[in-house]
Amino acid sequence: MNKKNLLFYIIIAATFAAMGAYVGVHKKQADPITTKIAPTDGRPHTPVSALFAETMNDSQGASQALAQWKGKALVVNFWAPWCAPCVEEMPELDELAKESVKKNINIIGIGIDSPANIAQFAEKFKISYPLYVSGLRGTELAREFGNASGGLPYTVLIGPDGQVRKTYLGRLKFAELKADLAALGL
Numbered sequence: 344m345n346k347k348n349l350l351f352y353i354i355i356a357a358t359f360a361a362m363g364a365y366v367g368v369h370k371k372q373a374d375p376i377t378t379k380i381a382p383t384d385g386r387p388h389t390p391v392s393a394l395f396a397e398t399m400n401d402s403q404g405a406s407q408a409l410a411q412w413k414g415k416a417l418v419v420n421f422w423a424p425w426c427a428p429c430v431e432e433m434p435e436l437d438e439l440a441k442e443s444v445k446k447n448i449n450i451i452g453i454g455i456d457s458p459a460n461i462a463q464f465a466e467k468f469k470i471s472y473p474l475y476v477s478g479l480r481g482t483e484l485a486r487e488f489g490n491a492s493g494g495l496p497y498t499v500l501i502g503p504d505g506q507v508r509k510t511y512l513g514r515l516k517f518a519e520l521k522a523d524l525a526a527l528g529l
Contacts, residue, residue: 390487391505394419397484399475400458402465407475409451414503416529418443418450418520421485421497424464425456428514429496433470435517440472448529455481455495502527 397409420436422429433452440450452474454461461476477484482493489510490497498511500523509523 390484390489390499391501391507393487394484394501395505397477397480399453399477402454402462402470402474402476404458404462407473409475412449412451413505416448416503416524416527417499417501418448418524419488419499419501420450420452420515421455421481421490421495421499422452423455423495424460426495430468432496432515433468436515437470437472439517439520443524443529446524446529448524451475453477453481453484455479500524500527 395410395413398406401407450472454474454476458476465474485497488499494512498515500508502508
């Protein structure tokens with residue numbers, strides 16, 4: 344290799360190093376995903392109390408306290424946009440949510456992904472029930488409800504009394520879920 348080629352390669356390498364340094368310094372950092380956990384005043388944490396202690400952003404970015412669901416029958420669906428079974432069950436879950444309004448059953452989705460991906464998904468598929476952004480905290484919450492494997496989708500049926508009635512790992516069987524809701528008198 345002659346001096347002319349070596350000098351050329353050094354100049355190219357220095358140019359790319361300078362461009363990399365510039366991009367690294369001026370790159371806009373994504374907003375971190377944060378959750379707040381409310382104090383329990385000495386009471387033991389249960390999965391339901393941990394859920395209701397959370398504050399998460401909805402798919403539009405507005406901060407929402409999940410305590411707003413206390414005292415209501417609740418179907419909590421842990422999901423992610425990259426999870427094929429999650430996406431497959433969402434149209435039926437959305438239909439159930441529309442039917443269940445008059446029965447006082449509430450359905451919420453807790454998305455385990457970035458705020459941008461959840462917002463894009465919600466906009467594209469027009470899901471009518473509330474979707475919240477949890478990031479990896481959603482995986483921890485699902486584990487608290489018994490999802491030891493961390494698999495998705497994972498759905499939790501909570502009675503109006505705040506008791507977990509049933510959990511479902513994998514794609515929902517809607518006939519089973521509807522039967523479980525009916526058995527609760529809902």
